[in-house]
Amino acid sequence: MIISIAAIRKHLALPTTSWQICLLAIIGGCASALLVVLFTLTIEQIQQLYLIKRDDYNSLDEVSRFDLPIIGSLIILLIAWLTGYKYLRTGIPFVLHRLKVAHGVIPFKNTLNQFWGSAVALASGFSVGREGPAVHLGAACSSYLGSVLKLPYNSIRTLCACGIAAGIAATFNTPIAAVIFVMEVIMREYKVHIFVPVMLAAIVGSLITRSVFGTSHNFQYFHTIALEQHHYFSLAILAILLGILAAGFNKYLVLIIKQSVKYHIVPRLMLAAFITGSLGYLVPGAMGTGTTAIDLSLTSNLPLGFLVSLLAAKLLMTMFALGLGIPGGIIGPTLGIGAIAGACAGAIVIQILPGQHLGSDFILMGMAGFMAASLNAPLAALLAVVELSGQLELVVPAMIVITIASIVSRQLCKNKSIFTMQLDAQNLLYRKPPIEESLQNIGALAVMKDNLLILEQASNRTIIGELLNSHESQLIINKEIDSHNNKVSNYYWAEFDAEVSDDEGEEIEHNLAKKLLMHKLIPLNHQATLAEAYLALVEQRSGAVYIYQKNINDCIGLVTFEQLRIYLVEGKLN
Numbered sequence: 001m002i003i004s005i006a007a008i009r010k011h012l013a014l015p016t017t018s019w020q021i022c023l024l025a026i027i028g029g030c031a032s033a034l035l036v037v038l039f040t041l042t043i044e045q046i047q048q049l050y051l052i053k054r055d056d057y058n059s060l061d062e063v064s065r066f067d068l069p070i071i072g073s074l075i076i077l078l079i080a081w082l083t084g085y086k087y088l089r090t091g092i093p094f095v096l097h098r099l100k101v102a103h104g105v106i107p108f109k110n111t112l113n114q115f116w117g118s119a120v121a122l123a124s125g126f127s128v129g130r131e132g133p134a135v136h137l138g139a140a141c142s143s144y145l146g147s148v149l150k151l152p153y154n155s156i157r158t159l160c161a162c163g164i165a166a167g168i169a170a171t172f173n174t175p176i177a178a179v180i181f182v183m184e185v186i187m188r189e190y191k192v193h194i195f196v197p198v199m200l201a202a203i204v205g206s207l208i209t210r211s212v213f214g215t216s217h218n219f220q221y222f223h224t225i226a227l228e229q230h231h232y233f234s235l236a237i238l239a240i241l242l243g244i245l246a247a248g249f250n251k252y253l254v255l256i257i258k259q260s261v262k263y264h265i266v267p268r269l270m271l272a273a274f275i276t277g278s279l280g281y282l283v284p285g286a287m288g289t290g291t292t293a294i295d296l297s298l299t300s301n302l303p304l305g306f307l308v309s310l311l312a313a314k315l316l317m318t319m320f321a322l323g324l325g326i327p328g329g330i331i332g333p334t335l336g337i338g339a340i341a342g343a344c345a346g347a348i349v350i351q352i353l354p355g356q357h358l359g360s361d362f363i364l365m366g367m368a369g370f371m372a373a374s375l376n377a378p379l380a381a382l383l384a385v386v387e388l389s390g391q392l393e394l395v396v397p398a399m400i401v402i403t404i405a406s407i408v409s410r411q412l413c414k415n416k417s418i419f420t421m422q423l424d425a426q427n428l429l430y431r432k433p434p435i436e437e438s439l440q441n442i443g444a445l446a447v448m449k450d451n452l453l454i455l456e457q458a459s460n461r462t463i464i465g466e467l468l469n470s471h472e473s474q475l476i477i478n479k480e481i482d483s484h485n486n487k488v489s490n491y492y493w494a495e496f497d498a499e500v501s502d503d504e505g506e507e508i509e510h511n512l513a514k515k516l517l518m519h520k521l522i523p524l525n526h527q528a529t530l531a532e533a534y535l536a537l538v539e540q541r542s543g544a545v546y547i548y549q550k551n552i553n554d555c556i557g558l559v560t561f562e563q564l565r566i567y568l569v570e571g572k573l574n
Contacts, residue, residue: 009526012155013443017193021155022200028142028159029166029201033208035141036134036170039115040213043130046123055288057125057280065125065284066277072124073273076117076327077266083109085265089426090114090327091132093419095139095164096186097428103153103440103529104160106140114140117327125287126276127317127336128328130171135186135329138167142201152443154529158194161187162201169205173215177384178202185377185419191441231361232400238345238362239369239401243408245341246373247415249315254418256323257425265325272324279313286313290336297343297363304347311340330418331384334371342366364394369401373409376417378402432531435568439530447530447573448547448557449474456480463494464516476546476555477518489553491521493544493560519543523552530564537561 008020044054050068052059060068080088087109089097098106118133142163146156161182168178179202183190260268280287285296293314296302318333346362364385372381382398409415423430432440453466453473457480466475477492496515522536524545533545544560566572 009151010443010445013152013446015154015191015193015441017196021158021193021197024145024149024151024155024159025142025162025197025201026204028145028162029204030208031145032138032141032163032166032201033170033205035115035137036167036205037209037212039119039133039137040130040171042115042119043122046119055291057284057287057292060284062281065280065287069124069126069273069276069280070270072120072126073269073326075120075124077269079116079120080113080265083112087113088117088265088325088327089428090117090136091329092135092185093422093426093428093430095135095160096419096430097423098139099157099160099186100430100432104139104143104157105147106136106143108140111137111140114327118329121321121326121328122289124273125280126272126321126326126328127286127288127290127314127333128321128326129289129330129332129334130328131168131331132329133327134167134171135164138163138165138170138205142166150527152445152529153527154441154443156527157440158197161194162197165198165202166205169202170209172384172388173206173209173213174384174387175199175202175206177380177387178205180383181377181380184380185375185417232397234345234349235365235397235401236404238342238365239404240408241345242338242341242366242369242401243373243405243415244413245337246370246405247409247413249319249337250374250415250418250421253319253323254421254425256319257422260324261426268324269326272321272326275320276317279317283310283313285310286317289332290314290334290339291332293336294339294363294367297339298360302343302347304344304351307340307344307347311337311344314340331371331375334374335367335384338366338368338370339363340366341370361394361397364389364391365398365401368394368398369405372402373405373415374418376406376410376415376420378406435534436531438568439534439564442530442567442573444524444528444530444533444545444547444559445526445557447563447567448559449563450557452476452555452557454478454555460516467494467496467516474558476521476558478555487553489555491546491555493519493521493546493558495519521546521555521558523548524559526556530559530567533559534564537564 011018012020047054057065087107090110090113098104114133114136121128122130139160142159143156146159164186165178165182168181169175179199182198183195187194285292293310296310314337318337322330342362342365345366368381368385372378382402385398386392386395420430451473453470454476455462456478458477463475463477475494477494479490479492480487481490495517497517519542522545524533524536524547526547526549536545537543542561544558546555547557548554549556
């Protein structure tokens with residue numbers, strides 16, 4: 001059994017599609033989806049204590065709408081105090097950071113803060129989304145599976161992506177959009193060995209959420225799209241406005257983040273609660289994830305002034321809630337903001353072109369354009385809106401809006417993805433050099449040389465003789481040192497620095513002794529990737545690392561710098 005597990009780990013260290021990683025993706029996706037479903041049910045159970053309908057804060061009186069976010073922030077602070085304030089970082093930016101610095105392994109206390117803190121925030125009317133917690137919880141659950149099994153880090157990264165896809169699919173019942181979001185925003189690469197298990201995990205997540213909540217989507221009440229080609233000019237104007245609005249939203253959200261880091265989390269969250277409560281007192285439709293705002297936007301004959309006030313309140317609520325540290329996601333609010341902006345544009349078009357009934361169409365276009373421009377994820381935004389509405393007819397007009405909004409936001413307004421902007425503002429690492437990006441896809445187990453010949457305290461003559469006779473084995477010399485009566489292995493790798501003759505004689509032996517090289521081996525855990533091996537050897541540009549499993553004194557294989565060089569230059573695993 002031990003041999004089979006070791007063989008599976010070695011196979012998973014390769015960047016290839018296999019039934020083993022697919023099976024783990026299904027198991028991890030199932031666990032992630034169940035956790036996200038539990039998270040959703042927790043929010044609903046809390047809201048049932050005081051709301052008639054989920055996210056319907058219009059049913060509360062004015063004082064309750066003001067008090068609810070304050071009570072929620074106090075509970076969030078209590079949870080943060082119990083788990084430790086340093087574990088407050090959560091959400092998609094934090095997951096992106098952990099993918100770069102820890103191969104997607106998420107600390108348990110951060111996950112606790114994400115689950116309970118976000119559940120309270122979402123139940124308290126803060127303008128945050130469910131998808132941020134879904135990404136965090138899914139990543140934590142699947143990566144925990146990989147950590148328990150002590151899989152290579154490259155396969156844990158893949159499992160982390162699978163958990164994210166399952167979490168998003170379980171949240172919105174949108175498996176296709178979940179897959180594209182993972183590949184476009186999280187992993188930012190399209191590799192078949194990642195794509196296939198991510199698809200399987202998304203399917204599992206969607207099946208689980210359908211078995212619990214049914215097959216309907218949140219926005220299936222949209223009627224058939226009535227947009228025609230002569231409306232495309234209006235859509236182009238809407239897209240330009242959405243691009244500018246998204247750039248301004250991202251800019252001021254990041255500005256709030258940069259200014260708020262100077263202060264402790266307690267006054268920050270209380271200020272966010274006060275702003276949310278005050279705006280909720282005046283505009284209750286702006287509270288919550290954004291579904292209420294979308295519902296209101298669909299109401300016929302709403303005054304343009306009311307829609308503008310709803311848009312302003314939603315923008316302010318979202319920027320201050322997320323900027324000041326309330327745990328939660330951003331995609332839900334961006335959909336709500338886009339829907340309100342689209343409703344405003346639709347109201348203007350109706351005034352200019354009487355008899356046109358395009359309100360719901362412009363709402364969908366606003367959702368797609370604003371999400372694409374804010375997140376810099378055009379394909380994910382397109383598929384999300386298509387799946388949520390169930391309207392394939394919107395593909396062409398949505399592509400027009402998304403394209404123009406993205407160009408205006410990125411090129412004219414110099415906007416970037418809100419996730420990368422948040423990471424920059426919080427000084428969290430999310431980029432690595434291309435060499436490390438390439439090497440971290442391969443586990444050290446996959447390429448290590450395990451045909452070892454280990455000698456104990458050998459003399460130079462013995463080492464030279466073994467090197468001449470053992471051409472296929474890697475010669476390792478173990479020079480043990482005594483540390484407080486505990487023997488510690490001190491491994492060296494022996495090789496010649498040039499081609500040598502097989503002639504015998506004392507003069508030849510003397511020359512060979514000069515050519516003998518002894519590289520001190522650097523220990524590396526068996527879960528490590530070639531990126532860690534490269535970083536350990538890049539300064540000396542020679543030698544090797546030795547791989548150990550449980551005991552650092554037990555060498556099970558080695559990876560040489562020459563192997564790394566051949567892979568980087570020729571693209572071959574030697």
